[in-house]
Amino acid sequence: MSAYLILKHLHVTTAFITVILFAVRLLMDLVGRPGWRETPLRWIPHANDTLLLAAAIGLVVVTPWMPFVHGWLTAKIILLIGYIFAGVFALKATLSARARVAAAILALVQVAAIFHLALTKPVLG
Ligand code: HEM
Known part of the structure; x- marks a missing residue:
């Protein structure tokens, strides 16, 4: 697979995951379970967003955009x-x-x- 396709798949997948993880954390608070802040849900979104941005920068490098x-x-x-x-x-x-x-x-x-x-x-x- 080309670098472009790898970066694009990574970017799109992490783009969906960022929204899902944001919604999950909001919903946990909404149903009175703020304890997610003491679980891996505290850092997994940051790791995902780092990958999302790294792939974004990669796409800017390998595409004309x-x-x-x-x-x-x-x-x-x-x-x-x-x-x-x-x-x-x-x-x-x-x-x-x-x-x-x-x-x-x-x-x-x-x-x-x-x-x-x-x-x-x-x-x-
Ligand atoms: C929350 C932030 C972001 C989300 C949800 C997001 C989402 C997406 C999605 C869904 C696509 C695929 C579109 C398609 O199928 O053609 C895409 C493409 C792209 N994104 Fe992002 N993006 C985000 C941030 C960024 C940032 C910050 C940059 C640049 C610094 C960036 C650069 C690009 C580029 C260059 C493409 C085009 C790839 C191509 O079609 O050849 N994205 N983005």
């Missing part, structure tokens, strides 16, 4: 930063439920936009 040249990719990176911040707030046990729900919705909308941009690669700007 370039951030700040192709608008959809630049927009993806900006949305990624928003997704990370909103995700951190959504999982902060010390915040009010209302603030956490708002942050969770914002995170999910942004990650949905990332998937949309990745799949359609629109010419922006």
